[in-house]
Amino acid sequence: MIALFDSGYGGLTVLKPILKALPEYDYLYLGDSARVPYGNRSPEMIKKFAEEAVEYLFKRGAKVIIFACNAVSSVALSHVQQKYITGAQGLPADRQEHERAHGASANKAKNLALQVLSRSEPINRKILGVVIPMAEEVVKVTKNGRVGLIGTRATVNSKVYEKEISKICEKQNHSPIKLYSQATPLLVPLIEEDYHKQPEAITILKKYLKPLKSANIDTLILGCTHYPLMLKAITRGMGKKVKVLQSGEITAKSLKDYLSRHPEIEKQLKKSPSTVHAHPANGSLIHGTSSRGTLTILTTDDPAKFKTFTEKHFGMKIKMPERVVL
Numbered sequence: 001m002i003a004l005f006d007s008g009y010g011g012l013t014v015l016k017p018i019l020k021a022l023p024e025y026d027y028l029y030l031g032d033s034a035r036v037p038y039g040n041r042s043p044e045m046i047k048k049f050a051e052e053a054v055e056y057l058f059k060r061g062a063k064v065i066i067f068a069c070n071a072v073s074s075v076a077l078s079h080v081q082q083k084y085i086t087g088a089q090g091l092p093a094d095r096q097e098h099e100r101a102h103g104a105s106a107n108k109a110k111n112l113a114l115q116v117l118s119r120s121e122p123i124n125r126k127i128l129g130v131v132i133p134m135a136e137e138v139v140k141v142t143k144n145g146r147v148g149l150i151g152t153r154a155t156v157n158s159k160v161y162e163k164e165i166s167k168i169c170e171k172q173n174h175s176p177i178k179l180y181s182q183a184t185p186l187l188v189p190l191i192e193e194d195y196h197k198q199p200e201a202i203t204i205l206k207k208y209l210k211p212l213k214s215a216n217i218d219t220l221i222l223g224c225t226h227y228p229l230m231l232k233a234i235t236r237g238m239g240k241k242v243k244v245l246q247s248g249e250i251t252a253k254s255l256k257d258y259l260s261r262h263p264e265i266e267k268q269l270k271k272s273p274s275t276v277h278a279h280p281a282n283g284s285l286i287h288g289t290s291s292r293g294t295l296t297i298l299t300t301d302d303p304a305k306f307k308t309f310t311e312k313h314f315g316m317k318i319k320m321p322e323r324v325v326l
Contacts, residue, residue, distance in 0.1 A: 001026045
């Protein structure tokens with residue numbers, strides 16, 4: 001099962017393109033609407049929320065978790081990867097620390113790690129983010145090397161986009177790219193309250209975009225999955241010469257490529273069987289597109305409100321979301 005985690009509705013802008021590109025898998029979507037927005041929280045609190053989500057989603061059967069939320073990808077991704085994936089090849093790193101803190105010898109801790117490494121069935125589960133695929137796309141599309149970023153305070157303050165874009169440029173011998181970042185903390189609350197199309201919201205957006213327009217950028221990163229819900233206003237505000245990049249299609253393409261390169265992960269995912277039908281001309285069998293897998297939507301707040309917002313703004317007919325406690 002593939003799971004997507006977001007602070008609220010925003011991750012649906014990533015889920016929808018993924019469902020279109022890879023419809024045959026089973027999906028879980030978790031929106032932590034009870035604690036949105038994440039972007040104004042401390043790094044420590046974002047990491048805590050991410051840990052709770054990861055533990056819950058793994059218990060629900062997820063094999064691949066995608067942090068659709070940029071704030072979580074920026075601040076907590078490497079932390080949870082180390083804790084739940086990398087640490088002793090599947091043994092949480094904090095358990096090794098626990099052993100040492102409670103008097104376990106170095107040899108005992110080492111033996112514990114070796115026991116996990118020698119398991120006949122290795123733990124194949126992954127936690128992925130949205131930042132690196134976006135950074136790779138930025139390097140591909142910018143022409144003048146001047147790129148803008150709008151995101152929450154957590155994403156902007158993490159400097160993760162600067163770091164990842166710089167790494168890619170260095171690896172590819174690409175000329176340096178200058179990133180102009182603008183924190184836009186009011187946009188997520190406006191979107192979550194379904195107020196983002198009101199004149200007051202558009203006025204706030206224009207004020208946020210003004211410094212980026214002055215910077216002569218040719219590419220703009222939407223560094224929050226909520227922001228595509230204001231795409232028309234953002235595109236209009238930046239002008240036709242600026243290419244606006246959003247995570248949805250980029251992440252879907254990246255995930256499809258990732259699964260093709262990692263069959264050991266892909267084979268663990270429950271997949272609906274491919275449809276087979278006869279060719280109308282010669283009767284030969286044709287393997288058509290795969291049928292759809294299941295989609296379960298989880299929220300930590302009001303399921304009815306989540307369902308109404310999803311169907312209104314995404315055109316997705318969904319079952320009533322399940323309310324959960326992390």
